[in-house]
Each structure stands twice: as C-alpha cells, then as structure tokens.
Amino acid sequence: MSNQRTDLMCELVELYALDGLTKEEAAQFKKHLKTCAVCRNQLIEQQLVVDLLPTASEPIEVPQGMRERVLDHVFNSTAASHPARDVVIRSVSELDAISGSGTALKTIRASRSTQAAEEQQAMDDSSRVTELSRISSQGKADQRLRYWRLASLGLSAAVIGLGLYAYSLKGSMGGLQADLVAIQETVNGLQTELVGLNSKLAAASKPAAGMQVNKIVTLNPAAENIVSKGLASIVIDSKGTHLIVQADDLPEVKQQEAFQVWLIKDNQPVSAGTFSPQEGKGVVYFTFEPKDYDTVAITLEPDANGEKPRGSIVLAGGLKS
Structure with a gap:
C-alpha cells in the first residue's frame, strides 16, 4: 500500500510544477520529494518546461492517455488511498481548466510567482534575523573587549601610580635620613657647647x-x-674684672628667643653676653673694663643678635650702693 501511495504521489509532479496543488497537497508532495530522487529530477525538468511557456498561450489539449492513466489509478486504488484519489481528481479538474484557457495558466503562474516571492521574503527575513543576531553577538563581544581594555588601562595606571608613590616615598625617606643626620650633628654640637659651659662654670x-x-x-x-x-x-x-651672672626659674624660650645680659651706665646699655636656659637655669661669664656701671639687667630677646635691648626686662639689679 505504501508503494501504491508513492506511485500516486509521483503522478503529481506535473501539477506541482504548475502550482496546481492546494497548500495541503503541496505540503504532502514536498514531504514526498525528500524521499524520492526520481520526482526531484522530474520536477527540475518540469520547471524548466514551465519557465519556457509564454505568458499567454492558446488552449491546449491534455495529452492523450494522461486522463485515462490518472483515472485508472484512481479507480484501482484501495480504500486506504482515498485521500490521494481525491487529490488526483482535483488535479484532473485543474488540468481541464488549464486545457480550456490560457488565462488560467497565467493565474497559476502568477500564484507560483507570488509563492516564490513569499518564500524569498521569508528567506530574506531569516537572513536579516541571523545577521542581526550576529551583529548583536559581535557588539556584546566588542563591549566586553572594551571593558577589559579599560580595566587593563586602569590597572596599568594604578601600577604606575604606586611606582611613582614608592619612588616619592623613597626620596622622602632619604630626605628624612639627611634631616636626622643634621639634627644629630646639631645635638652633638650642643653637647659640646654644654661641656664647655660646664667647664666655664666649674x-x-x-x-x-x-x-x-x-x-x-x-x-x-x-x-x-x-x-x-x-x-x-x-x-x-x-x-681683669669679670661679671658672673646666674639666674634660676627662667621661663622657656620659643624658637630663636634668647636671654641677654646688659651692663648699663647713664641709660647706655652694653651687651655682656647671651644664653639659652637649661632647665630654667642660665649663666654668663663676661670680662669688661670697669666704667662705674650702675645697673645690670637680663632681657628676653627675639634672638641673640641684638646690639640694643629690644625685649622686655626680666631681672635687674643696681651696682651702686
């Protein structure tokens, strides 16, 4: 029964080439084409013939024997093949219509052209969808690539910044070490001066x-x-004559401030030396020419370089009794 149905479907090659089948029949015949190489080859030949037909043709006679062959298959088919028989009967009727009018052929060719255009449009739409999908995928890939490039640039900038910071920190450490050396030298110098002062005091x-x-x-x-x-x-x-001045409980000095000792005669001061207190204590040893000075005073000066008093008097005493 399957071979008989296949033979009946093979008889529909001419009608399929002329677009004379309904959509359901055409769909069934397309399935048949996938498994029948003979029908595929015949269909190619039939389509070449159809393409050579003029747009307007005179009524033609159905080939002698074609009607009998089709009807013979219809009447001899089994009950199981009734759907195919109906297809053949409708196909014969369409052949009658074709043989009676060239206008019907135009209509069929126009239908076939419309169907081909629809199929081509569907293929174009599918191609566009595929292309859009490819473009979208490519865009996402480009976006990820740009993201990783930006991330790489940010990481490189951070590494360079850390390197510059480390270099700057290294330079700062070198400067701090130089400052420490200078401070140590200053401390050593102060210690030396202190030793000398202690010697003088002794x-x-x-x-x-x-x-x-x-x-x-x-x-x-x-x-x-x-x-x-x-x-x-x-x-x-x-x-000679010497002045020894000792002071206790002196206030702390700020920055470059210093205490200065003055010998005063008739309101004319003469500097007798400067000192910075150590734990509130200070000593000055000064050799001078006796001139009947009447006052000795200690002032708090902004620095130790003054030739005349500029600060305020802290301690004072008269030398004349």
Missing part, C-alpha cells in the same frame, strides 16, 4: 689666684608675675 666656681670679690648684687624680677631670680657678681683677678 672654673668660675673655683677661686682664681689672687681673686677678689668686688661686689655681689641680687637681681630682682621686673614684674610681679615673674618668679625668676638671679645673682650678679663682680670679681677681680690677675686677668
């Missing part, structure tokens, strides 16, 4: 040969809020 505390204390004067605060106190001594030895 020498001053020991009476020299033939030393004679000429006068001792108490230095009093110049203001009520000052708690400092001091003592000025004038001694004479074989080397």
